[in-house]
Amino acid sequence: MRGFDLRNRHFDGLVNTPGLMWLGQNTNHLSPHPAVTEAMIASIRAEGYHAYAPPAGLEELRELILQDLGLDPAQASVLVTDGAVEALYTACRDLSVPGGTFVTTDPGWKWPMAFAKASGASVVEIPIYKPENGYKLTVDQLAAAVDERTRIIYLVDPNNPLGTCHTAEEIAAFTDIARRHGAYFVHDCTYRHFADAHSLAAHCYPERTITIYSFSKWLGLAGMRLGALVAHPEVLERLAMAPPNNLGSNIVSQRGAIAGLRHREAWFPQVNQCQRRNQAEIVRAAASVPGLEVVNYPSQANLLVMECVGAGVTPEALCQAYREEGIMIRQGTYHTATFGHRFVKISTTVPPAWADRFCELLPSRVERARQLKDLPALF
Ligand SMILES: Cc1ncc(COP(=O)(O)O)c(C=O)c1O
Secondary structure, eight states: OOHHHHHHHHHHHHHTSTTOEEOSSOOOOSOOOHHHHHHHHHHHHTTGGGSOOOTTOOHHHHHHHHHHHTOOTTTOEEEEESSHHHHHHHHHHHHOOTTOEEEEEESSOSHHHHHHHHTTOEEEEEEOOOGGGTTSOOHHHHHHHOOTTEEEEEEESSOTTTOOOOOHHHHHHHHHHHHHHTOEEEEEOTTGGGSSSOOOHHHHOTTTEEEEEESSSSSOOGGGOOEEEEEOHHHHHHHTSSOSOOSOOOHHHHHHHHHHHHTHHHHHHHHHHHHHHHHHHHHHHHHTSTTOEEESSSOSSSEEEEEOGGGTOOHHHHHHHHHTTTEEOEEGGGTOTTTGGGEEEEEOOSOHHHHHHHHHHHHHHHHHHHHOOSOOOOO
Protein backbone atom coordinates (compact mmCIF):
# COMPACT_ATOMS: atom_id res chain seq x y z
CA MET A 1 0.00 0.00 0.00
CA ARG A 2 1.24 3.48 -0.84
CA GLY A 3 2.03 6.16 1.73
CA PHE A 4 -1.00 8.24 0.89
CA ASP A 5 -3.35 5.29 1.38
CA LEU A 6 -1.67 4.31 4.63
CA ARG A 7 -2.00 7.83 5.92
CA ASN A 8 -5.64 7.98 4.97
CA ARG A 9 -6.40 4.66 6.63
CA HIS A 10 -4.72 5.91 9.78
CA PHE A 11 -7.02 8.94 9.97
CA ASP A 12 -10.04 6.95 8.84
CA GLY A 13 -9.38 4.60 11.75
CA LEU A 14 -9.28 7.55 14.12
CA VAL A 15 -12.51 9.22 12.99
CA ASN A 16 -14.31 5.88 13.06
CA THR A 17 -13.24 5.05 16.61
CA PRO A 18 -16.30 5.65 18.79
CA GLY A 19 -15.54 7.77 21.83
CA LEU A 20 -11.96 8.59 20.80
CA MET A 21 -10.50 11.37 22.95
CA TRP A 22 -8.87 13.83 20.53
CA LEU A 23 -5.84 15.30 22.27
CA GLY A 24 -3.59 15.46 19.22
CA GLN A 25 -4.73 17.90 16.54
CA ASN A 26 -5.48 21.05 18.53
CA THR A 27 -9.07 20.83 17.42
CA ASN A 28 -11.70 22.16 19.80
CA HIS A 29 -14.05 19.53 21.21
CA LEU A 30 -15.98 21.76 23.59
CA SER A 31 -19.59 22.41 22.66
CA PRO A 32 -20.18 25.58 20.64
CA HIS A 33 -22.52 28.41 21.55
CA PRO A 34 -26.05 27.08 20.74
CA ALA A 35 -26.47 29.86 18.16
CA VAL A 36 -23.70 28.28 16.05
CA THR A 37 -25.39 24.89 15.78
CA GLU A 38 -28.77 26.55 15.25
CA ALA A 39 -27.42 28.67 12.38
CA MET A 40 -25.94 25.63 10.66
CA ILE A 41 -29.08 23.53 11.14
CA ALA A 42 -31.26 26.39 9.88
CA SER A 43 -29.07 26.66 6.78
CA ILE A 44 -29.39 22.94 6.10
CA ARG A 45 -33.16 22.97 6.73
CA ALA A 46 -33.59 25.88 4.31
CA GLU A 47 -31.52 23.85 1.81
CA GLY A 48 -29.18 26.82 1.47
CA TYR A 49 -26.51 24.44 0.22
CA HIS A 50 -27.92 24.08 -3.29
CA ALA A 51 -26.30 27.36 -4.34
CA TYR A 52 -22.60 28.30 -4.39
CA ALA A 53 -21.50 30.83 -1.80
CA PRO A 54 -19.96 34.10 -3.09
CA PRO A 55 -16.37 33.46 -4.28
CA ALA A 56 -14.68 35.49 -1.51
CA GLY A 57 -17.22 34.59 1.18
CA LEU A 58 -20.45 36.04 2.57
CA GLU A 59 -20.05 39.80 2.96
CA GLU A 60 -21.26 39.67 6.57
CA LEU A 61 -18.59 37.10 7.41
CA ARG A 62 -15.84 39.04 5.63
CA GLU A 63 -16.72 42.13 7.67
CA LEU A 64 -16.84 40.22 10.94
CA ILE A 65 -13.41 38.67 10.33
CA LEU A 66 -11.89 42.10 9.72
CA GLN A 67 -13.58 43.39 12.87
CA ASP A 68 -12.27 40.43 14.85
CA LEU A 69 -8.74 41.24 13.69
CA GLY A 70 -9.24 44.98 14.15
CA LEU A 71 -7.90 45.72 10.68
CA ASP A 72 -8.78 48.74 8.55
CA PRO A 73 -10.82 47.84 5.43
CA ALA A 74 -8.74 50.32 3.41
CA GLN A 75 -5.64 48.25 4.14
CA ALA A 76 -7.00 44.72 4.38
CA SER A 77 -9.50 42.58 2.56
CA VAL A 78 -10.74 39.04 3.24
CA LEU A 79 -10.84 35.90 1.11
CA VAL A 80 -12.83 33.20 2.92
CA THR A 81 -11.22 29.80 2.30
CA ASP A 82 -11.75 26.10 2.97
CA GLY A 83 -9.79 26.26 6.20
CA ALA A 84 -6.56 28.13 6.93
CA VAL A 85 -4.77 25.44 4.98
CA GLU A 86 -6.33 26.58 1.70
CA ALA A 87 -5.34 30.15 2.51
CA LEU A 88 -1.78 28.93 3.05
CA TYR A 89 -1.84 26.94 -0.16
CA THR A 90 -3.01 29.96 -2.14
CA ALA A 91 -0.34 32.27 -0.72
CA CYS A 92 2.58 29.84 -0.66
CA ARG A 93 1.99 28.31 -4.11
CA ASP A 94 1.30 31.60 -5.80
CA LEU A 95 4.02 33.75 -4.26
CA SER A 96 6.87 31.22 -4.21
CA VAL A 97 9.16 31.06 -7.23
CA PRO A 98 11.92 28.70 -8.38
CA GLY A 99 15.19 29.89 -6.86
CA GLY A 100 13.37 31.92 -4.20
CA THR A 101 13.55 31.05 -0.51
CA PHE A 102 10.77 30.34 1.94
CA VAL A 103 11.96 31.07 5.47
CA THR A 104 10.25 29.51 8.47
CA THR A 105 10.88 28.03 11.91
CA ASP A 106 11.69 24.50 13.07
CA PRO A 107 9.45 23.38 14.65
CA GLY A 108 6.51 24.86 12.83
CA TRP A 109 3.73 23.66 10.58
CA LYS A 110 4.93 21.50 7.74
CA TRP A 111 2.35 21.84 4.98
CA PRO A 112 3.20 25.38 3.84
CA MET A 113 6.79 24.19 3.28
CA ALA A 114 5.44 21.52 0.93
CA PHE A 115 3.36 24.14 -0.93
CA ALA A 116 6.36 26.45 -1.39
CA LYS A 117 8.57 23.56 -2.53
CA ALA A 118 5.93 22.54 -5.08
CA SER A 119 6.45 25.98 -6.66
CA GLY A 120 10.21 25.47 -6.76
CA ALA A 121 11.22 27.43 -3.65
CA SER A 122 14.03 26.34 -1.31
CA VAL A 123 12.99 26.10 2.31
CA VAL A 124 15.12 27.60 5.06
CA GLU A 125 14.18 26.34 8.54
CA ILE A 126 15.44 28.26 11.55
CA PRO A 127 15.80 26.11 14.69
CA ILE A 128 13.82 27.56 17.60
CA TYR A 129 13.65 24.58 19.98
CA LYS A 130 16.02 26.39 22.34
CA PRO A 131 15.26 27.09 26.00
CA GLU A 132 17.86 29.89 26.02
CA ASN A 133 15.69 31.83 23.51
CA GLY A 134 12.43 30.96 25.25
CA TYR A 135 11.62 28.56 22.36
CA LYS A 136 11.11 31.55 20.06
CA LEU A 137 12.53 32.93 16.85
CA THR A 138 14.94 35.78 17.52
CA VAL A 139 15.34 38.92 15.43
CA ASP A 140 19.01 38.10 14.82
CA GLN A 141 18.16 34.60 13.59
CA LEU A 142 15.62 35.96 11.14
CA ALA A 143 17.93 38.73 9.92
CA ALA A 144 20.64 36.16 9.19
CA ALA A 145 18.29 33.87 7.25
CA VAL A 146 16.56 36.44 5.02
CA ASP A 147 18.11 37.94 1.90
CA GLU A 148 17.08 39.26 -1.50
CA ARG A 149 16.07 35.75 -2.63
CA THR A 150 13.47 35.47 0.12
CA ARG A 151 9.91 35.60 -1.18
CA ILE A 152 8.08 34.49 1.97
CA ILE A 153 8.70 34.56 5.69
CA TYR A 154 6.21 32.16 7.27
CA LEU A 155 5.62 32.56 11.00
CA VAL A 156 3.18 30.48 13.03
CA ASP A 157 2.36 32.73 15.98
CA PRO A 158 1.42 31.45 18.51
CA ASN A 159 3.60 28.56 17.45
CA ASN A 160 2.28 25.08 16.87
CA PRO A 161 3.56 22.99 18.68
CA LEU A 162 5.47 25.17 21.18
CA GLY A 163 2.71 27.59 22.17
CA THR A 164 5.11 30.53 22.20
CA CYS A 165 3.86 33.96 21.09
CA HIS A 166 5.77 37.01 19.89
CA THR A 167 5.65 40.51 21.38
CA ALA A 168 4.66 43.63 19.46
CA GLU A 169 8.34 44.67 19.37
CA GLU A 170 9.44 41.35 17.92
CA ILE A 171 6.72 41.45 15.28
CA ALA A 172 7.73 45.00 14.33
CA ALA A 173 11.38 43.93 13.99
CA PHE A 174 10.44 40.88 11.90
CA THR A 175 8.34 42.95 9.53
CA ASP A 176 11.18 45.51 9.19
CA ILE A 177 13.36 42.65 7.95
CA ALA A 178 10.65 41.54 5.51
CA ARG A 179 10.20 45.09 4.20
CA ARG A 180 13.95 45.57 3.75
CA HIS A 181 14.03 42.59 1.38
CA GLY A 182 10.58 43.02 -0.20
CA ALA A 183 9.45 39.64 1.19
CA TYR A 184 5.87 38.69 1.98
CA PHE A 185 5.21 38.06 5.66
CA VAL A 186 2.76 35.18 6.05
CA HIS A 187 1.52 35.50 9.62
CA ASP A 188 -0.30 32.32 10.56
CA CYS A 189 -2.62 33.39 13.37
CA THR A 190 -4.56 30.13 13.62
CA TYR A 191 -4.02 30.04 17.43
CA ARG A 192 -4.22 33.78 18.15
CA HIS A 193 -7.44 33.68 20.18
CA PHE A 194 -5.82 31.54 22.91
CA ALA A 195 -3.00 34.02 23.60
CA ASP A 196 -3.01 36.50 26.50
CA ALA A 197 -1.87 39.16 24.03
CA HIS A 198 -1.20 38.99 20.31
CA SER A 199 0.14 41.52 17.81
CA LEU A 200 -0.71 41.48 14.14
CA ALA A 201 2.10 41.96 11.64
CA ALA A 202 -0.52 43.50 9.33
CA HIS A 203 -0.48 46.63 11.50
CA CYS A 204 3.26 47.12 10.88
CA TYR A 205 3.54 45.97 7.28
CA PRO A 206 0.07 46.19 5.70
CA GLU A 207 1.34 46.17 2.13
CA ARG A 208 2.83 42.67 2.17
CA THR A 209 1.55 40.86 5.24
CA ILE A 210 -0.79 37.96 4.64
CA THR A 211 -2.75 37.09 7.77
CA ILE A 212 -3.99 33.53 8.00
CA TYR A 213 -7.19 32.95 9.98
CA SER A 214 -8.87 29.70 11.05
CA PHE A 215 -12.26 28.69 12.46
CA SER A 216 -11.01 25.20 13.35
CA LYS A 217 -9.40 25.95 16.68
CA TRP A 218 -11.13 28.75 18.58
CA LEU A 219 -14.61 28.01 17.17
CA GLY A 220 -14.19 24.25 16.84
CA LEU A 221 -15.26 23.91 13.19
CA ALA A 222 -12.33 21.81 11.93
CA GLY A 223 -14.53 19.29 10.14
CA MET A 224 -16.57 22.10 8.57
CA ARG A 225 -13.46 23.50 6.79
CA LEU A 226 -13.46 27.27 7.11
CA GLY A 227 -10.73 29.88 7.35
CA ALA A 228 -9.56 33.04 5.65
CA LEU A 229 -6.70 34.82 3.97
CA VAL A 230 -6.49 38.51 4.85
CA ALA A 231 -4.24 40.81 2.86
CA HIS A 232 -3.91 44.26 1.31
CA PRO A 233 -6.59 44.65 -1.40
CA GLU A 234 -3.89 44.80 -4.09
CA VAL A 235 -2.29 41.55 -2.92
CA LEU A 236 -5.69 39.92 -2.65
CA GLU A 237 -6.60 41.03 -6.17
CA ARG A 238 -3.71 38.91 -7.37
CA LEU A 239 -4.27 35.92 -5.07
CA ALA A 240 -8.01 35.81 -5.81
CA MET A 241 -7.36 35.43 -9.56
CA ALA A 242 -6.68 31.69 -9.48
CA PRO A 243 -7.47 30.25 -6.04
CA PRO A 244 -7.95 26.49 -5.64
CA ASN A 245 -11.65 27.01 -4.92
CA ASN A 246 -13.25 29.96 -6.73
CA LEU A 247 -16.81 28.73 -6.17
CA GLY A 248 -17.15 29.81 -2.57
CA SER A 249 -16.53 27.93 0.69
CA ASN A 250 -19.08 25.79 2.53
CA ILE A 251 -22.14 27.97 3.04
CA VAL A 252 -23.38 26.03 6.09
CA SER A 253 -20.01 26.58 7.80
CA GLN A 254 -20.13 30.27 6.94
CA ARG A 255 -23.52 30.65 8.63
CA GLY A 256 -22.10 28.92 11.70
CA ALA A 257 -19.00 31.11 11.69
CA ILE A 258 -21.10 34.30 11.53
CA ALA A 259 -23.02 33.14 14.62
CA GLY A 260 -19.74 32.18 16.31
CA LEU A 261 -18.23 35.62 15.77
CA ARG A 262 -21.42 37.34 16.93
CA HIS A 263 -21.48 35.31 20.19
CA ARG A 264 -17.75 35.04 20.78
CA GLU A 265 -17.58 37.38 23.76
CA ALA A 266 -20.30 35.46 25.60
CA TRP A 267 -18.84 32.03 24.92
CA PHE A 268 -15.13 31.92 24.18
CA PRO A 269 -13.69 33.10 27.55
CA GLN A 270 -15.01 29.90 29.16
CA VAL A 271 -13.37 27.81 26.46
CA ASN A 272 -10.01 29.42 27.09
CA GLN A 273 -10.44 29.09 30.84
CA CYS A 274 -11.18 25.40 30.42
CA GLN A 275 -8.18 24.74 28.19
CA ARG A 276 -5.89 26.63 30.62
CA ARG A 277 -7.28 24.50 33.43
CA ASN A 278 -6.46 21.41 31.37
CA GLN A 279 -2.94 22.71 30.77
CA ALA A 280 -2.42 23.10 34.51
CA GLU A 281 -3.59 19.55 35.21
CA ILE A 282 -1.28 18.11 32.55
CA VAL A 283 1.68 20.05 33.94
CA ARG A 284 0.89 18.68 37.39
CA ALA A 285 0.64 15.12 36.10
CA ALA A 286 3.90 15.38 34.14
CA ALA A 287 5.73 16.63 37.24
CA SER A 288 4.86 13.40 39.03
CA VAL A 289 6.60 11.16 36.46
CA PRO A 290 10.41 11.26 36.51
CA GLY A 291 11.89 12.38 33.18
CA LEU A 292 8.77 14.09 31.81
CA GLU A 293 8.73 17.83 31.36
CA VAL A 294 6.33 20.34 29.86
CA VAL A 295 8.19 23.09 28.07
CA ASN A 296 6.72 26.60 27.86
CA TYR A 297 3.88 26.75 30.36
CA PRO A 298 1.40 28.41 30.17
CA SER A 299 1.17 27.79 26.47
CA GLN A 300 -0.32 30.61 24.42
CA ALA A 301 -2.08 28.11 22.19
CA ASN A 302 -4.46 25.24 22.97
CA LEU A 303 -1.65 22.71 23.20
CA LEU A 304 1.40 21.68 25.20
CA VAL A 305 4.75 20.16 24.33
CA MET A 306 5.67 17.44 26.80
CA GLU A 307 9.21 16.12 26.59
CA CYS A 308 9.45 12.37 27.10
CA VAL A 309 13.03 11.75 25.98
CA GLY A 310 14.22 12.10 29.60
CA ALA A 311 11.87 9.32 30.68
CA GLY A 312 13.48 6.96 28.17
CA VAL A 313 10.42 6.51 25.98
CA THR A 314 9.94 7.48 22.36
CA PRO A 315 7.08 9.80 21.39
CA GLU A 316 5.76 7.16 18.99
CA ALA A 317 5.59 4.52 21.75
CA LEU A 318 3.83 6.92 24.10
CA CYS A 319 1.30 7.84 21.38
CA GLN A 320 0.62 4.16 20.76
CA ALA A 321 0.29 3.43 24.49
CA TYR A 322 -2.37 6.15 24.73
CA ARG A 323 -4.08 4.97 21.54
CA GLU A 324 -4.65 1.62 23.27
CA GLU A 325 -6.70 3.56 25.83
CA GLY A 326 -8.72 5.49 23.22
CA ILE A 327 -6.70 8.70 23.45
CA MET A 328 -4.96 10.37 20.53
CA ILE A 329 -1.87 12.51 21.15
CA ARG A 330 0.71 13.60 18.55
CA GLN A 331 4.32 12.52 18.08
CA GLY A 332 6.85 15.38 17.77
CA THR A 333 8.11 14.17 14.39
CA TYR A 334 4.89 15.40 12.81
CA HIS A 335 6.30 18.88 13.41
CA THR A 336 10.06 18.52 13.21
CA ALA A 337 12.56 15.93 12.01
CA THR A 338 15.31 17.52 14.12
CA PHE A 339 13.62 17.83 17.52
CA GLY A 340 10.66 15.49 17.11
CA HIS A 341 12.28 12.59 18.96
CA ARG A 342 12.08 14.62 22.18
CA PHE A 343 8.37 15.25 22.70
CA VAL A 344 4.70 14.57 22.27
CA LYS A 345 2.10 17.26 21.76
CA ILE A 346 -1.11 17.33 23.76
CA SER A 347 -4.11 19.43 22.78
CA THR A 348 -6.13 21.08 25.52
CA THR A 349 -9.45 22.32 24.07
CA VAL A 350 -11.14 19.17 25.30
CA PRO A 351 -13.65 18.34 28.03
CA PRO A 352 -11.92 18.33 31.45
CA ALA A 353 -12.80 14.63 31.80
CA TRP A 354 -10.62 13.84 28.77
CA ALA A 355 -7.67 15.80 30.13
CA ASP A 356 -8.13 14.16 33.54
CA ARG A 357 -8.16 10.72 31.95
CA PHE A 358 -4.92 11.58 30.14
CA CYS A 359 -3.38 12.65 33.47
CA GLU A 360 -4.61 9.64 35.40
CA LEU A 361 -3.13 7.26 32.83
CA LEU A 362 0.21 9.02 32.45
CA PRO A 363 2.37 6.89 34.81
CA SER A 364 1.01 3.60 33.47
CA ARG A 365 1.22 4.74 29.83
CA VAL A 366 4.91 5.63 30.26
CA GLU A 367 5.48 2.13 31.65
CA ARG A 368 3.52 0.59 28.79
CA ALA A 369 5.44 2.64 26.20
CA ARG A 370 8.69 1.17 27.51
CA GLN A 371 7.46 -2.32 26.58
CA LEU A 372 5.99 -1.59 23.14
CA LYS A 373 7.79 -2.93 20.08
CA ASP A 374 6.71 -2.99 16.40
CA LEU A 375 4.86 0.29 16.40
CA PRO A 376 2.42 1.07 13.59
CA ALA A 377 3.20 3.99 11.29
CA LEU A 378 2.02 7.32 12.66
CA PHE A 379 1.30 10.47 10.64
C1 LIG B 1 -0.31 26.44 12.19
C2 LIG B 1 -1.51 25.89 11.50
N1 LIG B 1 -2.00 26.53 10.45
C3 LIG B 1 -3.08 26.08 9.81
C4 LIG B 1 -3.72 24.93 10.23
C5 LIG B 1 -4.92 24.43 9.48
O1 LIG B 1 -6.08 25.05 9.91
P1 LIG B 1 -7.47 24.79 9.20
O2 LIG B 1 -8.13 23.66 9.88
O3 LIG B 1 -8.23 26.08 9.36
O4 LIG B 1 -7.20 24.49 7.75
C6 LIG B 1 -3.24 24.23 11.33
C7 LIG B 1 -3.89 22.98 11.79
O5 LIG B 1 -3.48 22.30 12.66
C8 LIG B 1 -2.11 24.73 11.99
O6 LIG B 1 -1.60 24.12 13.06
